[in-house]
Amino acid sequence: MENVREELQNQSTPLYYYDLPLLRETVNVAKNAADRYGYKIHYAIKANNNSRILEEISQLGVGADCVSGAEIALAIEKGFQPAEVVFAGVGKTDKEIQLALENDILAFNVESVQEIGVISEIASSLGKVANIALRINPNVDAKTHHYITTGLDENKFGIMMHELDTCLEIIENHASLSLVGLHFHVGSQITDLNVYKRLCVKVNEWNAYFYDRGYTVPILNLGGGLGINYMEPDEESIVNFSNFFYLFHQFLELKPGQEVHFELGRSIVANCGSLISRVLYIKNGLKKNFAILDAGMTELLRPALYQAYHKVELLQEDKQIEEEEISKVRYDIVGPICESSDCFGKDVLLPELIRGDLIAIRSAGAYGEVMSSRYNLRQPLNYFYKE
Numbered sequence: 001m002e003n004v005r006e007e008l009q010n011q012s013t014p015l016y017y018y019d020l021p022l023l024r025e026t027v028n029v030a031k032n033a034a035d036r037y038g039y040k041i042h043y044a045i046k047a048n049n050n051s052r053i054l055e056e057i058s059q060l061g062v063g064a065d066c067v068s069g070a071e072i073a074l075a076i077e078k079g080f081q082p083a084e085v086v087f088a089g090v091g092k093t094d095k096e097i098q099l100a101l102e103n104d105i106l107a108f109n110v111e112s113v114q115e116i117g118v119i120s121e122i123a124s125s126l127g128k129v130a131n132i133a134l135r136i137n138p139n140v141d142a143k144t145h146h147y148i149t150t151g152l153d154e155n156k157f158g159i160m161m162h163e164l165d166t167c168l169e170i171i172e173n174h175a176s177l178s179l180v181g182l183h184f185h186v187g188s189q190i191t192d193l194n195v196y197k198r199l200c201v202k203v204n205e206w207n208a209y210f211y212d213r214g215y216t217v218p219i220l221n222l223g224g225g226l227g228i229n230y231m232e233p234d235e236e237s238i239v240n241f242s243n244f245f246y247l248f249h250q251f252l253e254l255k256p257g258q259e260v261h262f263e264l265g266r267s268i269v270a271n272c273g274s275l276i277s278r279v280l281y282i283k284n285g286l287k288k289n290f291a292i293l294d295a296g297m298t299e300l301l302r303p304a305l306y307q308a309y310h311k312v313e314l315l316q317e318d319k320q321i322e323e324e325e326i327s328k329v330r331y332d333i334v335g336p337i338c339e340s341s342d343c344f345g346k347d348v349l350l351p352e353l354i355r356g357d358l359i360a361i362r363s364a365g366a367y368g369e370v371m372s373s374r375y376n377l378r379q380p381l382n383y384f385y386k387e
């Protein structure tokens, strides 16, 4: 966030700031690391569907992972190739399935036995063959926040193991279905790579299960979930994609001709975005000092919803001021929304703030803008793109 204070000074806040050079660099680093092993990345659009972001990413040689018909339509409009689009989600509607088939997407990541039947019916009515990947729930603990864990038996996602034989039976009996992949995703903001090691063990077992039954499934999709360093976004602005992909290279046992796909969201877009806000008021309470911002949980929901940490920084006027010369104060950083959970951080140590100061809430590029709302009839967001 160096040198941006000047540029942001006259902008209306709250605004989403996107560093497009950092985004491009992140995608290129990720893609080069994946290319080393011939792996393919699909960007998980749910993390950020801002048009500028999609236009940039779609030009850099990655596909798109979508979870709604609207995401599929937007991905294609913004330059992703339909043949590089995958479609996941436990509640795909008939209309969405039809749209996906009409666009000849790469694969449906199917999440229930019933869904397979519906896709088959719609595909045959359109005279199409639907490519499907079975999303298997591997029962691997992602060791992340329980709201963003997806791969446990108690989660709604994926097909349960005891239903796999039924799935295979349906696929064999329907010419409108083609089994192209196995899909796994265990959760998000995963920082312990051992979780992925355990996932590989399960994937190898399932891959062997299908192989032994005569199915050479061309695609293994390992999902996404790679976590970022929210504590120090400048020290690690791009996550270590090399280590991530190397782990799969070490532990995945591929069958001949199999491709490996990933669906990365957060690790691609989180650090290129910051929510920029102004201090409206400083309120010195009996026990607390409050810095009241013009941004709230309506612009960035993660702290209120998951107690998520985002680094809060003052965009300072004079970078030259020696650290020790600045008097620091602890503030609860809160927004204007009528909810007590509307808080970005408690007891955050910052240089003494005054009305009008610009604050950056960092690493807000993933699951920030997309989860914003109009609660309290908030006004549309503002944007600033570093080109």
Ligand SMILES: Cc1ncc(COP(=O)(O)O)c(C=O)c1O
Binding pocket: 044, 047, 065, 088, 150, 185, 187, 188, 189, 223, 224, 225, 226, 263, 264, 265, 266, 267
């Ligand atoms: C099926 C699926 N794929 C990919 C992702 C992207 O995850 P992340 O943004 O953590 O990389 C998610 C979100 O958790 C998901 O549910």
Ligand SMILES: N[C@@H](CCCC[NH3+])C(=O)O
Binding pocket: 046, 148, 150, 188, 189, 302, 366, 367
């Ligand atoms: N929205 C979550 C991540 C969910 C990932 C999608 N399954 C977050 O902000 O961390």
